[in-house]
Amino acid sequence: xxxxxxxxxxxxxxxxxxxxxxxxxxSLAAPSQPPSLDQxxxxxxxxxxxxxxxxxxxxxxxxxxxxxxxxxxxxxxxxLVIWAHGYVDPAxxxxxxxxxxxxxxxxCIPDMVxxxxxxxxxxxxxxxxxxVLPGIQDVIELVSLYTEEFGAPDHVLIVGVSEGGLITALxxxxxxxxxxxxxxxxxxxxxxxxxxxxxxxxxxxxxYFFPGLIPGSPVDIPPDLIPIWDGYYRxxxxxxxFARAHRSELQQLFNVTKAAYDRWDRLAxxxxxxxxxxxxxxxxxxxANQVLGGQPFDNANRxxxxxLDDGALNAGVARFAADPAAKAAVQAHYQTTGVLSKPLVxxxxxxxxxxxxxxxxxxxxxxxxxxxxxxxxxxxPPT
Numbered sequence: 051x052x053x054x055x056x057x058x059x060x061x062x063x064x065x066x067x068x069x070x071x072x073x074x075x076x077s078l079a080a081p082s083q084p085p086s087l088d089q090x091x092x093x094x095x096x097x098x099x100x101x102x103x104x105x106x107x108x109x110x111x112x113x114x115x116x117x118x119x120x121x122x123x124x125x126x127x128x129x130l131v132i133w134a135h136g137y138v139d140p141a142x143x144x145x146x147x148x149x150x151x152x153x154x155x156x157x158c159i160p161d162m163v164x165x166x167x168x169x170x171x172x173x174x175x176x177x178x179x180x181x182v183l184p185g186i187q188d189v190i191e192l193v194s195l196y197t198e199e200f201g202a203p204d205h206v207l208i209v210g211v212s213e214g215g216l217i218t219a220l221x222x223x224x225x226x227x228x229x230x231x232x233x234x235x236x237x238x239x240x241x242x243x244x245x246x247x248x249x250x251x252x253x254x255x256x257x258y259f260f261p262g263l264i265p266g267s268p269v270d271i272p273p274d275l276i277p278i279w280d281g282y283y284r285x286x287x288x289x290x291x292f293a294r295a296h297r298s299e300l301q302q303l304f305n306v307t308k309a310a311y312d313r314w315d316r317l318a319x320x321x322x323x324x325x326x327x328x329x330x331x332x333x334x335x336x337x338a339n340q341v342l343g344g345q346p347f348d349n350a351n352r353x354x355x356x357x358l359d360d361g362a363l364n365a366g367v368a369r370f371a372a373d374p375a376a377k378a379a380v381q382a383h384y385q386t387t388g389v390l391s392k393p394l395v396x397x398x399x400x401x402x403x404x405x406x407x408x409x410x411x412x413x414x415x416x417x418x419x420x421x422x423x424x425x426x427x428x429x430x431p432p433t
Contacts, residue, residue, distance in 0.1 A: 101118065101119050101120075101121055101122075101164075102116055102117065102118040102119075102160065103116060103117045103118075103199075104116075105145070105146060105174075108173065108188060108191055108192070108195060109191065109195070110187075110191055111173075111176045111184065111187065111188050111191060112144060112176045112177075113144065113173045113174045113175050113176045113184075113188045114144070114145060114146060114173070114174045115146075115171060115172065115173045115174070115188075115192055115195060116146055116160075116171065116172055116173075117169070117170070117171045117195075117196055117199070117200070118160040118161075118163075118164055118169070118170040118171070119164065119169045119170070119200070120164040120165070120167060120168075120169070121164075124164070124165075124167070125167040126167055126169065127167040127168060127204070128169075128203060128204035128205075129167075129168050129169065129203055129204050129205040129206070129207065130168070130169045130170075130171060130193070130196055130203035130205070130206050130207070131163050131168045131169065131170050131171075131207050131208075131209055132170075132171050132172065132173075132189050132192055132193070132206065132207070132208045132209065133151070133159060133160075133170065133171070133172040133209055133210070133214070134172075134185060134189055134208060134209065134210030134211075134214030134215075134217040134218050134221075135147050135150045135151075135172065135174075135175070135210070135211070135213075135214050136150055136210075136211045136212030136213045136214050136215075137179070137180075137181075137212060137213040137330075137334070138175075138178040138179070138181075139178060139179075139333055140177075140178045140179030140333065140334070140337040141178075141276065141277065141333075142178055144174050144175070144176070144177065144178060145174050146172060146173070146174045147174070150211065151172070160172075168207075169196070169200070169203060171192050171195075171196050172192075173185075173188045173189060173191075173192050174188075175188050176188060179334065179337035179338070179341065180213075180334070180337055180338045180341040180342070181213065182213065182216055182217055182220070182383070182384055183383055185213070185214070185217045186217055186220055186221050186224075186225075189208060189217065189221060190221070190225060190228055193206055193228055205230040205231070206228060206229050206230055207229065207230060207231050207232065207233070208221055208222065208229050208231075208232045208233075209232065209233040209235070210232075210233070210234055210235065210237065211235045211236055211237070212235075212236050212237055212238075212404065212405055213237070213238075214237070215234035215235050215236055215237020215238070215239060215396075215405075216234070216237045216238050216239055216242065216384070216386070217237075218232045218233065218234040218237065218394075219232065219234045219237060219239040219386050219394060219396070219413070220384075220386060222234075222390065222392055222394045223386060223387055223388075223389055223390060223394075226390075226391045226392045229392060230392055231392050231393040231394065231395075232392070232393075232394045232395070233394075233395045233396075233397070234394060234395070234396045234397075235396070235397045235398070236397070236398050236399060236402050236404075236405050237396075237398075237405060237409065238405050238409055239386050239396065239409050239410075239412075239413045240386070240408060240409030240410065240411065240412025240413045240416070241385065241409070241412050242380055242384040242385055242386075243346070243377065243380050243381070243384075243385070244408075244412075245405065245406075245409070246338070246346050246347055246380065247347060247348065247349065247352075248307075248406060249327060249330050249331055249334075249335075249347075250268055250269065250331070250347035250348075250349060250370070251306075251307050251349060251352070251354075252303075252307045252309055252327045252328075252331070253268035253327075253328065253331040254268050254349060254367050254368045254370075255303055255306050255307050255354065255363075255367060256291070256303055256324075256328070257367075257368060258363060258366055258367045258368070259296075259299040259300075259302060259303055260290060260291060260296075260299065263286070263287055263290055263291075264287060264328070264332075267368075268331060268335070268347070268368065268370070269335060269339070269345045269347050269370050270335070270336070270339075270345070271331070271332050271335050271336050273336070275332060276332060276333060276336070279329070279332045279333065283325065283328060283329075287328065288321070288324070288325070291324055292317070292320075292321065292324075298358070300320065302356065302357045302358060304320065304323075305356035305357065306354050306355065306356040306357050306363070308356075308406070309323045309324075309327060309403065310323055310401040310402060310403045310406065310407075311323055311401070311403075312401055319401070319403070322403055323403040326403050326404050327403070327404070330404070339376070342375070342376040342379045342380065343373070343375045343376055343379055344372070344373025344374070344375040344376035344379075345370070345372060345373045345376055346372050346373070346376035346377060346379075346380055347370055347372060348370065348371055348372035348377065349367075349369055349370055350369050350370065350371040354367060386413060386416060387416060387420065388413060388415075388416025388417040388418075388419060388420045388422065389420045389422045390417060390420070390422045391422065396410060396413060398410045
């Protein structure tokens with residue numbers, strides 16, 4: 051679930067690939083005067099290092115894919131890294147989301163992966179929006195597509211961010227015959243139902259403190275609001291929520307929902323959290339309802355705490371019961387188990403405003419309960 055990459059993902063990938071695959075590089079023949087390491091690194095920074103195929107349709111899916119390999123004069127260790135991208139607006143056309151491949155400074159994941167000697171491949175997935183199940187099938191087919199063109203890789207690693215982090219965790223758990231390891235970053239891997247409820251709770255509590263501010267229901271978004279949401283938010287929602295007269299309501303909203311903000315940069319980070327969490331409610335809710343076969347948010351029996359008057363809050367907040375079919379779909383297909391037979395590295399920012407850090411703690415508990423893999427766990431900064 052990622053509108054944008056929220057951490058320096060290239061740097062995290064470089065570190066994690068060393069943990070996942072400490073296999074020796076296999077050097078290919080090089081020209082008599084190949085570029086120096088510094089020159090090659092500069093090429094990667096400029097986005098001119100890897101050699102990429104044109105985007106092409108997958109065989110068994112409407113998805114398109116891209117493969118990037120180190121140039122022939124550079125070391126190629128024979129391993130393949132697959133990138134599983136994060137959430138994309140359901141209204142956008144199906145294509146590889148370039149904004150999730152590169153950082154603002156122009157540094158792009160494919161070039162850095164190729165500079166490290168790995169082959170790289172990515173897919174758009176067959177659909178946008180909630181795309182976890184088709185995404186898993188598309189990354190599996192991507193391994194076959196690579197093999198058809200370039201031969202079987204020595205090892206296959208999958209790396210994903212946000213929604214792609216969940217795809218990564220599920221793929222490593224369920225298909226250890228395909229993937230030799232994974233890196234799941236900032237993904238809803240601990241409890242997907244709880245993630246759905248996190249988005250829904252934020253909207254219903256905001257509606258309680260700011261009644262009538264957003265049209266429609268938190269679980270059924272008016273279709274005509276979706277395409278104009280960004281402008282509507284800027285003009286009609288943000289000025290009210292962040293008005294000086296409403297500072298108490300704003301703080302109570304965060305106290306109750308436990309949405310992330312940095313206490314040293316309070317208002318700026320609160321703005322980011324409010325904007326992102328409402329974006330998912332408006333842009334993603336109807337799509338999720340359709341994909342899951344019903345409405346999955348459930349706060350029918352939730353007790354909210356943290357306001358100045360919790361009794362009034364719990365009596366007045368809107369209540370919704372999830373459709374049984376939707377809850378069953380989430381449980382059957384979107385929940386991780388923590389059962390691992392191949393290594394999975396997980397990374398998460400502690401103040402992630404979209405996918406909370408508690409997913410890491412919940413997934414850690416699953417891996418410990420399963421006994422499937424020795425766990426090394428480190429928090430930074432230490433707590």
